[in-house]
Amino acid sequence: MTAQIPDTVIWNTKTYELIGFEGYDDEIGLFNPETYGLSPQMMHTACYRGFYCAYKIVEDALYLDTLCVNDGRGHYPKIHGIEATPGRYDAFEYAGLQIHIPYTGLLRIGTDFKRDHYVHMGFQKPSAYGTVWDLELLHGKVVGMKDISEEVKKIEGKFHDEYRTRDIIDGIHDSFKRDLELR
Structure with missing residues (x-):
């Protein structure tokens, strides 16, 4: 294994990495490709779960914009009228999906990654x-936001240092x- 390709969230015209959320332990995340007839299979060591997502927050609502997936059967049905096209890593990509994600809970997103703290x-x-934000969502709608960058600054590099x-x-x-x- 290696570092995993993160899901991303575009919010206020900036791209963040999705670094935490409630219910993370379901191994799927916020979106389950199996709902649409896909059977994700590992792409390579940087994408063990076989897919990754790009989300957008538009008018305070969370949407799945792009799905990159490696289907174990080579089956790529249309999703919301969108056909899959060849993407990176021998996977296929669905772009412009605009599927509303009715998630309720906290999303933790981050940007300005500090390479010195990378864990492989x-x-x-x-x-x-x-920069780290907590976004509170209710049925896919942003109802609260908190910049926790100052809290995170106090623990900078903690996970990297402890991991070793x-x-x-x-x-x-x-x-x-x-x-x-927070680690």
Whole structure:
């Protein structure tokens, strides 16, 4: 395994990485490709789950804009009238989906990634970003937002530093979590 391709969120014209959310432990995330007849299969070591998503927040509502997926059966049905086209990593891409995501809970998003805190396994943690926001959503609508960058600055590099001294298996397991723990 290696560092995973993160899902992204475009918010206020800026692209953020999705670094945490409530319900992260379902291994799917906010969107389940199986709902649309897809069977994701690992693309490569940087995309173990077989897909990644680009979301957009438009007029305070969360939408899935782009899905990049490797279907294990080579089956790529139309989704919302959109055909899949060849994408990166021998996967296929659905662009311009505009599927409303009725998520309720907190999303943690980050930008200004600090390369010095990169962990070559799983997903990057809040302590590796310069700017971090918590967005509160109710049925897919943003109802609150909080800039937690100052809190994160106090723990800068924490996960990176701790990862190097941990039991390897525990560290790997933890690195794939996209929970809301500040580390």
